[in-house]
Amino acid sequence: MRLAPTALLLGTLVAQSGCKGASGEEDSGAAAATGALTVSGTSLDFGLVTLHDTSTRTLSYFNSGAGPLTIFDVQLDDDKKRPHWSVVGGAPATLESGVGVELTILLTPLTVADPSTKLVILSDDPDAPRAEVSLRAQVVGVPQLRVDSELLDFGSVLLGASAELDIMLANTGSDTLQIQTVGFQSGGQGAFSLSVNPSGSTLAPGAQNGLITVKFAPTGAGAITERLIVSTNDPETPELGIVLMGAGSPP
Numbered sequence: 001m002r003l004a005p006t007a008l009l010l011g012t013l014v015a016q017s018g019c020k021g022a023s024g025e026e027d028s029g030a031a032a033a034t035g036a037l038t039v040s041g042t043s044l045d046f047g048l049v050t051l052h053d054t055s056t057r058t059l060s061y062f063n064s065g066a067g068p069l070t071i072f073d074v075q076l077d078d079d080k081k082r083p084h085w086s087v088v089g090g091a092p093a094t095l096e097s098g099v100g101v102e103l104t105i106l107l108t109p110l111t112v113a114d115p116s117t118k119l120v121i122l123s124d125d126p127d128a129p130r131a132e133v134s135l136r137a138q139v140v141g142v143p144q145l146r147v148d149s150e151l152l153d154f155g156s157v158l159l160g161a162s163a164e165l166d167i168m169l170a171n172t173g174s175d176t177l178q179i180q181t182v183g184f185q186s187g188g189q190g191a192f193s194l195s196v197n198p199s200g201s202t203l204a205p206g207a208q209n210g211l212i213t214v215k216f217a218p219t220g221a222g223a224i225t226e227r228l229i230v231s232t233n234d235p236e237t238p239e240l241g242i243v244l245m246g247a248g249s250p251p
Helices: 079-084
Strands: 037-039 043-050 055-063 069-076 085-088 093-095 100-107 117-123 130-140 145-147 151-158 163-171 177-184 192-196 210-216 222-232 239-249
Touching: 037 117, 037 130, 043 055, 043 100, 055 130, 069 079, 069 085, 079 085, 093 100, 100 130, 145 222, 145 239, 151 163, 151 210, 163 177, 177 210, 192 222, 210 222, 210 239
Parallel strands: 043 130, 151 239
Antiparallel strands: 037 055, 055 100, 069 093, 069 117, 085 100, 117 130, 145 163, 163 210, 177 222, 192 210, 222 239
């Protein structure tokens, strides 16, 4: 496989001028003139790609030979990786001398497994009938916080007594969830506190064992409302608010 000079890769199906035979004139011996496949690179690195997001790169190839070049197929080397990749352009065709094609290669990873593979260009180039371009990427997952309830209602609690309720945290995403802080929006108002605080802990993908225990100990009669704020590395919901309700009642 030959690597293409940058100046020869602009556009799709771009004719290059000045392709002559060995004598400097148009080669009259068509049977002796063959095509030659030149590709813009031997690898494409997509870098870090988030699960289910789409990343795009372009690749060019052209016929740098004196005769026509037939492209039989442009395909992925590993069929198991095919669901993650798609290629736009590069259908079977015959390219005249100096004509180029631009491909658009898209990666949409469906799992966090390594999607790396090779793109294969099959042609009748006598020196390089099979050209390979490595496609590399590293898939990163996304953590996702879920709670079993966004409202805790302690009901009526006698003054001088207390009650506790639990909130269960789960990570339904595909990467580690970091529980950064758990705290009260208004400081707990003297009635709410945390008996179990998971701040600084982590939940693996699929884990459902993150426990928060909230204690309600009213110091006066009447209803009290507070919000518990859970901060995590969930990119969609970096802060989740949970409503806390309770009322103090005289003994």
